[in-house]
Amino acid sequence: MSIPFYALDKPGEKGVVLGNEGIARGVFEAGIIVASGYPGTPSSEIMEALVEIHKYHPNFEIEWSTNEAVGFQVALGASMCNARSFACMKHVGLNVAADAFMTATYAGAHGGFIVLSADDPNCYSSQNEQDNRYYGLHALCPIFEAINIQEAKDIIKYAFDFSEEFQTIVMMRTETRLNHARGDLILGEIEKIEGRTYDFDKDRDRWTFLPSNARIQRLKQIERINKLREFSDKFPYTKLDVKDGAKIGIISSGIPYSYANDALLKLNLTEKVSTLKLGMVFPQPEKLMATLFENSEKIIIIEQLEPFLEDFAKKLAFELDVNIEIVGKKYFQRNAELTLNKVIDGITKFLEIPNPFVDLPVNTEGLHFASPRPPVLCPGCSHRNTYYALKLMEQKLGKNFVYSSDIGCYTLGFYKPLEAVDTCICMGASIGMANGIAKLHNGPVLAIIGDSTFFHTGIPGLIDAVYNQNNVLVIIMDNNATAMTGFQPHPGTGIKITGEPGTKIPLESIVRGAGIPEDHLWIVDANDLEQTTKAIEEAVNTKGPRVIISRHPCALLERSIHRDKKIIPAQINTEKCNNCMICIKNFGCPAITLVNGKVSIVERSCNGCGVCVKICPFGAIEQIE
Ligand SMILES: Cc1ncc(C[n+]2csc(CCOP(=O)(O)OP(=O)(O)O)c2C)c(N)n1
Numbered sequence: 297m298s299i300p301f302y303a304l305d306k307p308g309e310k311g312v313v314l315g316n317e318g319i320a321r322g323v324f325e326a327g328i329i330v331a332s333g334y335p336g337t338p339s340s341e342i343m344e345a346l347v348e349i350h351k352y353h354p355n356f357e358i359e360w361s362t363n364e365a366v367g368f369q370v371a372l373g374a375s376m377c378n379a380r381s382f383a384c385m386k387h388v389g390l391n392v393a394a395d396a397f398m399t400a401t402y403a404g405a406h407g408g409f410i411v412l413s414a415d416d417p418n419c420y421s422s423q424n425e426q427d428n429r430y431y432g433l434h435a436l437c438p439i440f441e442a443i444n445i446q447e448a449k450d451i452i453k454y455a456f457d458f459s460e461e462f463q464t465i466v467m468m469r470t471e472t473r474l475n476h477a478r479g480d481l482i483l484g485e486i487e488k489i490e491g492r493t494y495d496f497d498k499d500r501d502r503w504t505f506l507p508s509n510a511r512i513q514r515l516k517q518i519e520r521i522n523k524l525r526e527f528s529d530k531f532p533y534t535k536l537d538v539k540d541g542a543k544i545g546i547i548s549s550g551i552p553y554s555y556a557n558d559a560l561l562k563l564n565l566t567e568k569v570s571t572l573k574l575g576m577v578f579p580q581p582e583k584l585m586a587t588l589f590e591n592s593e594k595i596i597i598i599e600q601l602e603p604f605l606e607d608f609a610k611k612l613a614f615e616l617d618v619n620i621e622i623v624g625k626k627y628f629q630r631n632a633e634l635t636l637n638k639v640i641d642g643i644t645k646f647l648e649i650p651n652p653f654v655d656l657p658v659n660t661e662g663l664h665f666a667s668p669r670p671p672v673l674c675p676g677c678s679h680r681n682t683y684y685a686l687k688l689m690e691q692k693l694g695k696n697f698v699y700s701s702d703i704g705c706y707t708l709g710f711y712k713p714l715e716a717v718d719t720c721i722c723m724g725a726s727i728g729m730a731n732g733i734a735k736l737h738n739g740p741v742l743a744i745i746g747d748s749t750f751f752h753t754g755i756p757g758l759i760d761a762v763y764n765q766n767n768v769l770v771i772i773m774d775n776n777a778t779a780m781t782g783f784q785p786h787p788g789t790g791i792k793i794t795g796e797p798g799t800k801i802p803l804e805s806i807v808r809g810a811g812i813p814e815d816h817l818w819i820v821d822a823n824d825l826e827q828t829t830k831a832i833e834e835a836v837n838t839k840g841p842r843v844i845i846s847r848h849p850c851a852l853l854e855r856s857i858h859r860d861k862k863i864i865p866a867q868i869n870t871e872k873c874n875n876c877m878i879c880i881k882n883f884g885c886p887a888i889t890l891v892n893g894k895v896s897i898v899e900r901s902c903n904g905c906g907v908c909v910k911i912c913p914f915g916a917i918e919q920i921e
Pocket residue numbers: 334335336337364386388389392422423703704705706723745746747748749750775777778779780781
C-alpha cells in the first residue's frame with residue numbers, strides 16, 4: 297500500500313489528481329477536524345480521498361452520515377466546538393440538509409465550516425440539475441467556485457480562514473466537470489493549528505433559534521452579508537482584467553470561465569475582451585462589475601444553468617443607471633452543460649463574427665465517442681431476481697402492480713425487459729408516494745427502496761404507512777451496500793467509512809420497531825427465486841402495511857471482496873435450448889446474449905449467481921463445476 301500523492305506532506309510537489317482528490321487535499325491542508333457526508337455523484341470521491349488521507353494522518357474525525365441532513369448537522373456541531381468542519385454532498389443532498397442550512401446560516405460558523413455542494417449539470421448521475429447558487433442567495437451564505445483543480449484546492453483551504461474571519465458558513469459549489477476532471481496539483485503546506493482547544497461554545501443565544509433569538513440572529517446575518525458584499529471586491533480569487541480599448545466584457549466563474557478563457561485564446565481575442573472572473577459568486581463584487589461596465593459597451597455573461605450572474609448584473613446596471621447591453625442566456629442554453637464549442641459558438645454569435653470551429657458539434661450532449669447504451673443491472677445483480685419474481689407474480693395473480701420506486705441501482709429496473717419502476721422522484725420518496733397512491737388505487741401498491749435509501753429517508757415513510765394503516769407493500773432491496781455510488785457502507789452494514797467496525801443496525805429491527813408485525817414481514821434471499829416468489833404472493837394477498845426484505849449482497853461487491861472465490865459460470869446446454877428467449881426477453885441478464893442467433897452466455901461476464909438456471913423452463917442453462 298503506497299501513500300497517495302494527495303496525502304503527502306511535501307509542499308511544492310507536483311502531481312496529477314482527480315478534481316475530488318484535489319478538493320480533499322485542500323480540506324486536509326486547512327487542518328480539518330471533523331468531516332462528514334453522504335455519498336452522491338459527483339461528490340463521493342472527496343470523502344473517499346479524505347479517508348485515504350486519514351489512514352496516514354488520523355488526526356481528524358470522519359464519517360459517512362445517515363443522510364445529508366445529519367451530515368450537515370454533524371459538521372455544524374463540530375463548528376460549534378471551534379473545529380474546522382466540512383459537510384460534503386451532491387447538489388440534491390442540500391435539499392435534504394436545507395432545513396438546518398437555512399437557519400444555521402443566521403448564526404454562522406464558529407470553527408471554519410464549509411458545506412460542499414457538487415452540482416451536476418446535464419444530470420449525468422442525478423434526477424435533476426438544480427442550480428445550487430440559489431441556495432447561497434436564499435440562505436445569504438457566500439458561495440465559492442473554482443476554475444480548475446489547483447484553484448479548487450487553494451480556494452477551499454482559504455475558505456476555512458475566511459469562514460472563521462467572517463464567522464460565516466461557506467458554500468463551495470463544484471460541478472461534475474471539476475469533480476471528475478484530472479489535472480495538475482501542486483501541494484501546499486498542511487496547516488498546524490496550534491493552541492486551539494475544542495469544546496462546545498456554550499452561547500445559548502446564538503445557537504438556540506427560539507423566535508426571540510432568531511430575530512436577533514437574522515439582523516446579524518444581514519450585517520454579515522453586507523460586510524461580505526463589500527469584501528467581495530477584494531476577494532483574492534476574483535479577478536478583473538480590463539483590456540485597453542476593449543469594448544466587450546465577459547463575466548464568468550468556475551468551469552465556464554475556463555471555457556471562456558480557452559475560447560478567447562482560440563479566437564485570438566484575449567487582448568480585445570475584458571474579463572471579470574468571480575471566485576466568490578455570491579455576494580458579487582459590485583465595484584468591480586461597475587468598473588467593467590464603465591470600460592465596456594457590451595457584456596456577455598457565461599455561466600452554466602440559470603441566469604444567476606446575469607440577473608444580478610442586469611439589476612446592478614439598472615441601479616447604477618448604466619446604459620449597457622448585458623446578455624447571457626440569449627446565447628447560452630439554460631439546460632445541460634456548456635462545452636468549449638458551445639462557448640465559442642455563443643461568443644461568435646454575440647460578436648457577429650464567423651465561427652472558425654463551426655463544424656465541430658455543439659449539440660446538447662457534447663461529443664460522443666461511444667454509442668449511447670442504456671445502463672443495465674449487472675450480471676448476477678440480486679435486484680434483477682427480485683424484479684423477475686415480482687413480474688412472475690404479476691402474471692400468476694393476474695394483477696398489475698404499481699411500482700412506486702426510489703433511487704439506487706434498482707431504478708435501472710425501469711428499462712426493458714423488467715419495466716418495474718413507475719415512479720422515481722428523490723431519495724426516500726417511494727414509500728411516501730406509495731402511501732398516497734394506496735389511498736386511491738385499487739390494486740397492489742408496492743414501494744421499492746434500497747437499503748441505504750431506506751436508512752437515508754425511507755424510515756419516516758414506513759412509519760407513516762404503519763401509523764395511518766396504509767395498504768402498501770414495501771420491498772427493501774438489501775444488497776448490503778450503497779452500490780450505485782460506489783459501494784459505500786451504511787448503518788445496515790455496520791462498517792464505518794474508515795473500514796473499522798461500527799454498530800450494525802439490521803433493517804428488520806427498524807421495520808419491527810416501526811410497528812410491522814411478524815406476520816407482515818418476510819425476509820428472503822433475493823437469489824432464491826422460489827422463496828422470493830412465495831413471499832411476494834403471500835405479501836400481495838395480505839392487507840395493510842407490510843414489508844419484504846429481499847436480501848442478497850451486491851454481486852460486484854462480493855466479487856471484489858472474495859477475489860479468490862471460484863465462480864462457476866452458467867452455460868447453455870445447446871441440445872436442450874430451443875431458443876425460447878425467456879432468459880433474454882424476460883430476465884435480461886447482460887451476460888446472456890445472442891451469438892449467431894443462438895442464446896449464449898459470456899463466461900467472463902457471468903457472476904455465477906445461478907438464478908438463470910432456475911428460470912429456464914427447459915433446463916437448458918447449467919452450472920457445471
Ligand atoms: C439526496 C441524495 N443524496 C444522494 C444521492 C445519490 N444516490 C443515488 S442512489 C443512492 C443510494 C443507493 O443505495 P441503495 O439505496 O442501497 O441502493 P443500491 O444502489 O445499493 O441498489 C445515492 C446515495 C441522491 N440521488 N440524492
